[in-house]
Amino acid sequence: MRLTRRGWVVVAVVALAAASAGLFGPRALNAVVIPGLVALGAGYLQLRRFEAPRAARETPPDAHVGHEGTVRLYFGDPDGTRPDPEEGLSRPFAGRVRESVGDGLAAEETSFETVVGGDPVEYEVQYGARGRHALGPASITARDLLGLLEIDVATSETAGVLVYPRVHAIAGWARRDLRALHETGVHEERREFDRLREYDRGDSLRDIHWKSTAKREDLIVKEFAAEAETEAVSVAAGAASATEASDRMAEAAASIALALVEDGVPVDLVLPDGTVSAGPDRGSQVRLLERLALVGPGRVATEEADITIYGRADGVEVAVGGEAVDFEEYVGSYRPTYGVTRGAERREVEA
Numbered sequence: 001m002r003l004t005r006r007g008w009v010v011v012a013v014v015a016l017a018a019a020s021a022g023l024f025g026p027r028a029l030n031a032v033v034i035p036g037l038v039a040l041g042a043g044y045l046q047l048r049r050f051e052a053p054r055a056a057r058e059t060p061p062d063a064h065v066g067h068e069g070t071v072r073l074y075f076g077d078p079d080g081t082r083p084d085p086e087e088g089l090s091r092p093f094a095g096r097v098r099e100s101v102g103d104g105l106a107a108e109e110t111s112f113e114t115v116v117g118g119d120p121v122e123y124e125v126q127y128g129a130r131g132r133h134a135l136g137p138a139s140i141t142a143r144d145l146l147g148l149l150e151i152d153v154a155t156s157e158t159a160g161v162l163v164y165p166r167v168h169a170i171a172g173w174a175r176r177d178l179r180a181l182h183e184t185g186v187h188e189e190r191r192e193f194d195r196l197r198e199y200d201r202g203d204s205l206r207d208i209h210w211k212s213t214a215k216r217e218d219l220i221v222k223e224f225a226a227e228a229e230t231e232a233v234s235v236a237a238g239a240a241s242a243t244e245a246s247d248r249m250a251e252a253a254a255s256i257a258l259a260l261v262e263d264g265v266p267v268d269l270v271l272p273d274g275t276v277s278a279g280p281d282r283g284s285q286v287r288l289l290e291r292l293a294l295v296g297p298g299r300v301a302t303e304e305a306d307i308t309i310y311g312r313a314d315g316v317e318v319a320v321g322g323e324a325v326d327f328e329e330y331v332g333s334y335r336p337t338y339g340v341t342r343g344a345e346r347r348e349v350e351a
Helices: 005-024 027-048 172-189 210-215 226-230 245-262 282-294
Strands: 054-059 068-076 093-098 111-116 121-127 131-135 139-143 149-154 159-164 193-198 220-224 233-239 267-271 274-278 307-312 315-320 323-326 347-349
Touching: 005 027, 027 149, 054 159, 111 121, 121 159, 131 282, 159 282, 172 233, 172 245, 172 315, 233 245, 245 267, 245 274, 245 282, 245 307, 245 315, 267 282, 274 282
Parallel strands: 233 267, 233 307
Antiparallel strands: 054 068, 054 347, 068 121, 093 111, 093 139, 131 159, 139 149, 193 220, 267 274, 307 315, 315 323
16 A cells, blocks of 8 residues: 555645644644545555455457457456446446466557446457456555555456467468369269260360260260269468477468358468368368467378478478478469458357
């Protein structure tokens, strides 16, 4: 507990009044000294057993690096139920709230002069780095009713957001080449014959059934079961232990995987900590991004992969069919049309 500026002024006035009373009589003692001491004593009694309120937050949704959102911070009684932004504290008080944010997040303003337990405190937060990042705990400077004394207390409640890697647009030519992996893989691996039919423009020459064609005037091709078309493209992604290598790998893997999924190609992504698959459903894409938000360095087996990705401190190498190029060559000049934000609604968190 300590004096505020106003408290120091009162102490100075009381000291001067006491000195004046000694020189000129007790009238100054009654007029200034006693009320000043009473005010200081009342402030001390008010803050002596002060308890930190409970804190809760409404957080923005999990999203990609570069996302901005609003955090709402509000408080409830220490011995009450879960804090409610509409109810606040039973006895709000004037004070200063100082919020803390994780290293991967940025906020221009984290200190607020406010009525604690009144309206919620709001601030903007920017997602600066992938990973799981904390919001809070908050500390509070509480003052007595007259603003003469103040005390610092800390809340224990925190919240968190998961930041997905940044997603880059994949150039059109690269997307066509990546889709071709799926088409080639389907033709090479499919085994379930369905029927014979007449040749259509665009059919592969390797599918021509020459014996049947020889008996007829038209080209006849083999058609295979449609289920084969759901075969996934396999992507193996690893990273060196160098700083930023995992971040670079995660960005490349997310960009390539989501581009394939948007083009209707399912993906099996092999990472140092396991395998995750993504298809057209939003849930599988969220799970893929959650893994990429937290993945660390390490190598993976690449022998069976259609695409291999390896992150280094100075860049990312992408290999397709034995030909390796820098990931920057895959990046297009337009904004990506794919990406996932988990939960359009704000989330209430008390932990």
